[in-house]
Structure formats: structure tokens, C-alpha cells
Amino acid sequence: MADDDRLRTVDEHLATVLDGIGSIDPIELTLLDSQGLLLAEDVVTDVPLPGFDNSAMDGYAVRAVDTRDASPESPSVLPVVGDVAAGAKSRSGMGPGLAMRIMTGAPIPAGADAVIALEETDRGVARVAINREVVSGEHVRRAGEDLQSGAPALGAGAALGPQQLALLAAIGRDRVMVRPRPRVQVISTGSELIEVGHRAAFGEVTDCNSYLIAAAAKDAGADARRVGIVADDHAKLLDVLETQLLRADILVTTGGVSMGAFDVVKEALSELGTVEFTRVAMQPGKPQGFGHLGDRVPIFCLPGNPVSALVSFEVFVRPAIRKLLGKRNLHRATVQAVALERAESPEGRRQYRRGVLHREATGGYSVSLVGGAGSHLIASMASSNCLVVIDEEVTEVVAGSRVTVIPLLLSNR
Amino acid sequence: MADDDRLRTVDEHLATVLDGIGSIDPIELTLLDSQGLLLAEDVVTDVPLPGFDNSAMDGYAVRAVDTRDASPESPSVLPVVGDVAAGAKSRSGMGPGLAMRIMTGAPIPAGADAVIALEETDRGVARVAINREVVSGEHVRRAGEDLQSGAPALGAGAALGPQQLALLAAIGRDRVMVRPRPRVQVISTGSELIEVGHRAAFGEVTDCNSYLIAAAAKDAGADARRVGIVADDHAKLLDVLETQLLRADILVTTGGVSMGAFDVVKEALSELGTVEFTRVAMQPGKPQGFGHLGDRVPIFCLPGNPVSALVSFEVFVRPAIRKLLGKRNLHRATVQAVALERAESPEGRRQYRRGVLHREATGGYSVSLVGGAGSHLIASMASSNCLVVIDEEVTEVVAGSRVTVIPLLLSNR
Numbered sequence: 101m102a103d104d105d106r107l108r109t110v111d112e113h114l115a116t117v118l119d120g121i122g123s124i125d126p127i128e129l130t131l132l133d134s135q136g137l138l139l140a141e142d143v144v145t146d147v148p149l150p151g152f153d154n155s156a157m158d159g160y161a162v163r164a165v166d167t168r169d170a171s172p173e174s175p176s177v178l179p180v181v182g183d184v185a186a187g188a189k190s191r192s193g194m195g196p197g198l199a200m201r202i203m204t205g206a207p208i209p210a211g212a213d214a215v216i217a218l219e220e221t222d223r224g225v226a227r228v229a230i231n232r233e234v235v236s237g238e239h240v241r242r243a244g245e246d247l248q249s250g251a252p253a254l255g256a257g258a259a260l261g262p263q264q265l266a267l268l269a270a271i272g273r274d275r276v277m278v279r280p281r282p283r284v285q286v287i288s289t290g291s292e293l294i295e296v297g298h299r300a301a302f303g304e305v306t307d308c309n310s311y312l313i314a315a316a317a318k319d320a321g322a323d324a325r326r327v328g329i330v331a332d333d334h335a336k337l338l339d340v341l342e343t344q345l346l347r348a349d350i351l352v353t354t355g356g357v358s359m360g361a362f363d364v365v366k367e368a369l370s371e372l373g374t375v376e377f378t379r380v381a382m383q384p385g386k387p388q389g390f391g392h393l394g395d396r397v398p399i400f401c402l403p404g405n406p407v408s409a410l411v412s413f414e415v416f417v418r419p420a421i422r423k424l425l426g427k428r429n430l431h432r433a434t435v436q437a438v439a440l441e442r443a444e445s446p447e448g449r450r451q452y453r454r455g456v457l458h459r460e461a462t463g464g465y466s467v468s469l470v471g472g473a474g475s476h477l478i479a480s481m482a483s484s485n486c487l488v489v490i491d492e493e494v495t496e497v498v499a500g501s502r503v504t505v506i507p508l509l510l511s512n513r
Numbered sequence: 514m515a516d517d518d519r520l521r522t523v524d525e526h527l528a529t530v531l532d533g534i535g536s537i538d539p540i541e542l543t544l545l546d547s548q549g550l551l552l553a554e555d556v557v558t559d560v561p562l563p564g565f566d567n568s569a570m571d572g573y574a575v576r577a578v579d580t581r582d583a584s585p586e587s588p589s590v591l592p593v594v595g596d597v598a599a600g601a602k603s604r605s606g607m608g609p610g611l612a613m614r615i616m617t618g619a620p621i622p623a624g625a626d627a628v629i630a631l632e633e634t635d636r637g638v639a640r641v642a643i644n645r646e647v648v649s650g651e652h653v654r655r656a657g658e659d660l661q662s663g664a665p666a667l668g669a670g671a672a673l674g675p676q677q678l679a680l681l682a683a684i685g686r687d688r689v690m691v692r693p694r695p696r697v698q699v700i701s702t703g704s705e706l707i708e709v710g711h712r713a714a715f716g717e718v719t720d721c722n723s724y725l726i727a728a729a730a731k732d733a734g735a736d737a738r739r740v741g742i743v744a745d746d747h748a749k750l751l752d753v754l755e756t757q758l759l760r761a762d763i764l765v766t767t768g769g770v771s772m773g774a775f776d777v778v779k780e781a782l783s784e785l786g787t788v789e790f791t792r793v794a795m796q797p798g799k800p801q802g803f804g805h806l807g808d809r810v811p812i813f814c815l816p817g818n819p820v821s822a823l824v825s826f827e828v829f830v831r832p833a834i835r836k837l838l839g840k841r842n843l844h845r846a847t848v849q850a851v852a853l854e855r856a857e858s859p860e861g862r863r864q865y866r867r868g869v870l871h872r873e874a875t876g877g878y879s880v881s882l883v884g885g886a887g888s889h890l891i892a893s894m895a896s897s898n899c900l901v902v903i904d905e906e907v908t909e910v911v912a913g914s915r916v917t918v919i920p921l922l923l924s925n926r
Contacts, residue, residue, distance in 0.1 A: 152715060245887075259923060261732065267721070274710035290618075304602070307682065312682075319675060476654055481676045
């Protein structure tokens with residue numbers, strides 16, 4: 101850790117991080133695999149939508165002129181010369197003065213120019229009585245009226261949700277180029293750590309950071325994997341990092357930046373690349389490591405306290421994942437809320453406190469703090485649903501004043 | 514389709530649907546597999562958090578009394594009798610008048626009752642000079658201060674995000690009982706349909722509904738599968754439904770409810786269970802089928818036009834999926850927005866129009882309509898990001914008036 105007194109600001113460190121995040125080459129995926137991702141090509145359709153003139157209703161295909169002056173008193177009565185089903189593979193035709201029964205979606209027969217709905221007729225089988233004048237083009241969906249052949253369907257950067265995937269399917273695309281999910285490999289370092297499911301002996305701590313950060317990275321849209329625990333051991337850490345480098349777009353470690361253990365991490369990293377350890381003017385999360393290993397794979401070395409790790413993830417790693425995903429907006433939305441209690445914050449540091457955000461009946465938000473300043477408090481962290489941001493120059497928030505809140509909204513997946 | 518004039522209201526049909534949705538037995542999943550789901554058990558911890566008294570700082574463990582009256586002018590100078598590293602497997606001890614170097618997270622040695630941070634000392638190796646009085650308990654994280662052994666950690670119904678998974682890991686739980694993702698099987702019916710990736714001949718239509726509905730169901734939190742296309746053929750449909758029944762918590766079909774084809778679907782369904790076909794007072798989405806097949810597996814028969822299918826999914830199927838997930842709030846949030854243009858709606862029907870929601874610089878929302886009334890318009894559907902709801906009794910929305918909007922926010926996954 102550099103020992104000069106000047107701390108880097110949160111914004112400066114974030115800028116350094118984002119400068120160090122490149123991009124991932126687009127890949128081709130099947131439609132359902134590309135859900136939630138951004139399109140990486142301009143898609144032009146080579147078929148029109150609809151593909152052919154078809155009926156918008158169950159009814160009768162007619163020529164509009166054959167219904168001229170029709171009325172309930174004096175209906176046009178037309179012979180019904182056949183049925184057109186959806187899925188008809190060839191175009192039927194009919195002469196003047198005739199009608200055909202037609203299903204929704206079925207091709208309009210040659211010779212017809214309109215459809216009259218079943219409900220507006222006597223539903224005749226051999227002949228049909230039509231009680232009103234039909235307008236040419238009525239209930240006909242024209243080929244290409246939704247999208248002409250050769251027209252742009254979706255542009256690069258479009259987010260692929262259900263409707264966009266449906267459009268791609270409709271124009272016959274079963275695979276598209278997308279920006280892939282960044283592969284994020286998460287490593288917990290520390291000789292005190294044991295795997296969940298084993299009973300901790302005295303001095304041992306069950307690893308929870310790798311779950312925390314892998315889940316948060318997945319929530320941010322990454323393809324996140326929990327590598328697991330690595331002891332504060334130079335050779336082991338080197339070995340794990342080298343292996344994971346080959347399958348990572350981002351590496352994240354937590355822990356190992358305190359006295360003693362720190363040197364192990366720092367030495368192992370220096371053999372594989374360049375990682376800068378910085379003190380950032382924030383609380384929690386002051387010690388931050390960021391750099392690149394191997395062939396420019398970004399690595400984040402986050403502090404080991406769970407609250408510090410989560411805050412560091414939210415402030416620095418999440419925007420990096422979103423940049424790799426191609427998202428325009430890298431940051432979570434914030435809301436303004438009324439602080440329900442007083443809070444203190446050290447001058448010159450941006451403080452992130454865990455909070456519980458409440459929606460007021462009157463429409464606004466209020467927020468209460470949970471968990472105090474201790475960044476080891478996992479249970480209270482689990483009861484929070486937001487981060488309260490107290491800016492660098494603010495040293496006291498009085499109850500009733502407005503604060504900026506980052507709701508930690510969860511994805512369903 | 515029943516021919517009586519009385520349409521069922523949207524709210525009546527939704528109530529019928531939700532009445533017909535039961536629950537799924539909880540299952541045990543590993544932590545990361547349970548992300549995004551709701552806990553189905555009350556979790557009590559049988560270990561305290563932290564597990565043992567440990568240091569909150571890198572520094573020196575001391576007895577507070579040994580620093581009485583210490584000041585920069587007259588520091589307490591204590592012999593350093595050892596190091597305590599994080600991961601130390603047995604508890605060290607020290608006598609009165611001594612100090613030990615200690616890492617963040619390392620166990621407090623017996624005999625010490627406080628920690629002084631490295632920065633507040635001369636960082637001595639053999640002996641350390643301490644410039645101020647230390648308070649007993651300072652920088653000590655007490656065993657159980659976050660969570661006592663035997664205390665409730667998380668209650669049934671808690672949503673499992675990163676922080677909650679971290680807590681479960683920290684208390685040693687590697688698996689938990691959760692409400693599983695409902696398995697939703699999606700079938701497109703229609704003899705005109707072909708698989709995406711094949712060139713449509715005249716009269717053929719590329720299936721897009723199964724992508725649309727499978728993606729929407731996944732977005733809603735389901736484990737959704739696209740079964741694919743089934744022609745309007747009694748035996749084939751029966752066969753597919755019987756097979757899927759065994760692996761479904763919800764079945765969804767689209768199409769096959771228009772004249773002719775309708776009978777095929779209806780007959781096949783009647784052999785496997787009871788499905789009621791209803792006309793609902795909404796636009797689009799009037800024809801709706803809902804019932805149960807086999808051993809009470811709910812089935813939704815949605816109309817075949819993509820826009821109708823999506824609206825029907827949003828209004829009826831999404832709340833059903835969320836009920837099975839155990840969510841308290843079954844419905845999407847709505848916002849009020851200023852309509853940027855005039856819209857008409859038939860009296861007595863609730864109309865759902867596709868729209869583009871804009872966030873105004875002044876803070877509110879405005880919404881413009883896209884795609885007109887045609888429910889076959891897939892390209893315009895893909896350009897929308899919300900549904901505009903026009904209530905049953907409203908026949909005209911004038912430009913500038915306020916309307917209710919359902920933003921179709923997408924999950925990342």
C-alpha cells in the first residue's frame with residue numbers, strides 16, 4: 101500500500117478502472133441463449149412481415165365491389181366456393197361474385213380484396229349473406245406492412261428481450277451476433293478460510309465472499325464462477341491465477357490485502373502482470389487493487405471484509421461488467437430519500453452505508469441505516485436493500501434530510 | 514368459443530386463473546443455484562458471527578490498562594512478544610505489559626482486550642510505542658456481535674440475493690430449501706408454422722411465439738422451455754401434451770383458437786383434462802383458454818397473434834408464474850405517464866396498447882403509442898418498451914391526459 105497521504109477519489113479510481121476495461125469480441129448465439137444481451141450487428145430482414153397478404157379475422161374473403169349497397173334489408177348473398185385454412189401451401193383463387201371461408205392468418209385468395217368477419221354474416225356454408233358494404237382492403241394484413249423486405253429490423257446495441265427475440269425468429273434468424281456475458285472468476289484469499297459445509301475450528305472463518313461476489317456478478321449480467329478459496333501461499337495463488345486467466349474476462353479476488361498476507365498476493369500478481377494497489381477515499385473499501393494479468397485480463401483485488409467487498413464490487417466491478425456487456429448506462433439508478441436517523445461520515449471520504457429503503461404512502465422514499473460502520477457485519481448486510489451514499493464533503497447527515505440512495509434491486513435470475 | 518354476449522372481465526378471468534394456481538413443493542438447492550429464489554424455511558444459525566473475538570484492524574493487541582496516560586510526549590512502550598496471523602488455529606496469549614502484532618481478522622490473544630491500529634504507533638518490531646490511551650474493546654469484533662448462535666438468520670420468504678447467500682455461507686449452510694422455478698413448457702400450435710432457420714414457402718409462417726413466450730416466462734423467473742411447433746393435428750397435439758405434462762408446472766400453448774383449428778385443440782385437451790375457453794373483455798387477447806390437464810397441471814391457451822400472446826402472457830401467465838415462485842407482489846409496477854397522442858378504445862374492453870415510455874427531464878414520464886391496433890405487428894412490438902392500459906369505461910384518451918403504463922422492464926438474464 102502506498103504510504104503517501106493523498107487518497108485517490110472514488111471517481112478517479114473508477115475512471116482508472118473503466119479506462120482499463122476493453123471489450124470482448126461478439127459471439128454468435130442461438131436466440132434463447134442471447135436473451136438479456138445486446139445485439140452486436142445490424143439486422144436487416146430479407147423477408148417481408150407479414151410474408152403474404154392474409155386475413156386478420158375468421159370470416160369470408162370477398163371482392164368489396166360485390167357487397168356494394170348491401171344492407172340488413174337487402175344483403176349481398178354470395179356463393180361460398182371453398183375454404184382457405186391457415187397453412188394453405190398454395191394460393192387459392194376465386195372469380196367475381198363469389199366468396200371463400202377464410203381463417204385468421206390464411207392467405208387472401210387471388211381475386212378477393214377484403215374479408216368480412218364471421219359475426220357480420222349469417223355464417224352460411226353454401227352461400228353467405230353479407231349485411232353491409234365491405235371496404236376494399238378491410239381485415240387484410242398486407243405483405244410487408246409490418247416490415248418490408250430489406251428493411252432494418254434491429255440495430256446493433258438493441259437489448260434482446262422477448263419481443264426482440266420474437267422479431268428475430270419471425271424474420272428467420274435463429275442465431276445472432278451478441279456481446280457475450282463477461283466470464284468473471286471469483287477467488288477468496290486467506291489462510292483462515294474454510295469451505296462452507298465444514299465446521300469452523302477456532303480461528304477459521306467460513307468463506308462467504310466468493311458466494312457474495314459471484315452472485316453479485318451474475319446479478320450484474322456476468323457469467324460468474326466461484327473458483328473458491330486460496331490460502332495466503334505464493335505458489336498456490338500463482339497456480340490458481342494462471343489457470344483462471346485462460347477462462348476469465350475479469351478476475352476478482354477478495355482478501356489478502358492486509359499486513360503480511362498482502363505481500364503474498366502482491367508478489368504472486370507481480371509475476372503475472374501489473375496490479376496497482378491504491379488507497380481510495382471511501383468507507384468502507386479504502387484498499388483497492390486493480391490491474392491486468394497475462395494478456396490484459398483485468399483483475400480487481402477487493403478488501404476481504406464482506407461489506408467492503410460488496411461496496412467495492414458495486415462501485416467498481418459492476419460498472420466494469422456492464423461496460424463489457426455494452427450497456428450504455430453503467431451505473432445503477434439512484435433515488436433521493438429522507439434519512440430516518442442521523443449519520444456521521446469522515447470528512448474527505450465517500451461513505452457507503454447499508455440501508456433499508458421504504459416506499460412512503462405519500463409517494464417518496466425514506467431510508468433507515470442498518471449495521472453500523474463495521475464492515476464485518478454480514479447478518480445486518482443481509483437485511484439491507486440499498487446503499488446510502490454520503491458524499492466526501494459531508495460529515496453529518498441529520499435526521500429528516502435528503503440523502504442519495506442506491507437501491508440494490510435484484511434480478512430474478 | 515361460448516357465444517353468449519357477456520364477456521368475462523380481465524379481473525374476473527385473472528381471479529379464475531390465480532384460483533387455479535396451487536404451489537410447488539420446496540426443493541433443496543445449493544447456494545448459487547438458489548439465487549433469485551425465495552427461501553422456504555426459517556434458517557437459524559448454530560454458530561455465532563463472528564465465530565471468535567477478532568481484530569478489526571492491522572495493529573497491535575494490547576491491554577487497555579497498559580496504555581493509561583499515554584500521549585505523544587509520553588508514549589507507552591510495550592515489548593512485542595509475537596505475531597497473530599489471520600488463520601491462527603489456536604488462541605495465543607500474552608501477559609500484562611506486553612503487545613502482539615495482529616492482522617485484521619486474527620483472533621484476539623488471551624490477555625489482550627483492545628487493538629491499536631498500526632498507523633497510530635511507531636510500527637515497532639521488538640517494542641512498540643503507543644501515543645494515546647486505548648479504550649478497552651477498541652477495534653475488537655466480539656464473537657456473536659453480528660449474530661448470536663441460535664438466532665434466526667433468515668426467514669421463510671426471504672429473497673436470496675448476493676447478501677443473503679453470503680450470510681447463509683457464513684453460517685455454514687451450503688444448501689437451503691427454496692421455492693423452485695416453475696417449469697413452463699411452451700408450445701406453438703398451427704399447421705402454417707415452420708421452424709426458424711427454414712425459408713418460409715408461400716402460406717408458411719415462421720414460429721416466433723414460442724420464442725416470445727419462453728423468453729417472457731424466463732424473464733418472469735420460470736425455468737422455461739420451448740417445446741416447439743405442433744400442427745393442427747389431434748393425435749400429434751395429444752402426444753406432445755401428454756409428454757410435456759410430466760415435466761411441466763405450467764403449460765402454455767399459443768394459436769389454435771380460431772375457427773377450424775380450434776376444434777383440434779379443444780378435442781385434444783378434453784381428453785387430458787378440463788380447459789375452459791372464454792371471451793375476455795380485453796383488446797387484444799379476447800379468446801382465452803385456461804384449465805388443468807392430468808394431475809392438475811395448469812394450462813394456458815393463448816391466442817396466436819404475437820401481440821395478443823404477449824399481452825395475454827403479461828396479464829394472466831406472468832402473475833401465475835410469480836405466484837408459484839412465492840412472490841408477494843404478483844404484478845408489475847405501473848407508472849402514470851402523459852399520453853403524447855390521442856387513442857381510442859372500445860367501450861367495455863380493457864385495451865393494452867404497445868408504447869414507448871420516455872423519462873422527461875422534469876422527472877415525470879410520457880408515452881407514445883407504437884404499432885396501432887393490429888396484433889400481428891411484430892416489428893412494432895419489438896420497438897415498444899411498455900404497455901399502455903386503457904380502462905374498460907374509457908373510450909378516448911386525449912393527447913396530454915394521464916394514462917397508466919406497465920413498463921416491460923427486462924431482467925439481465
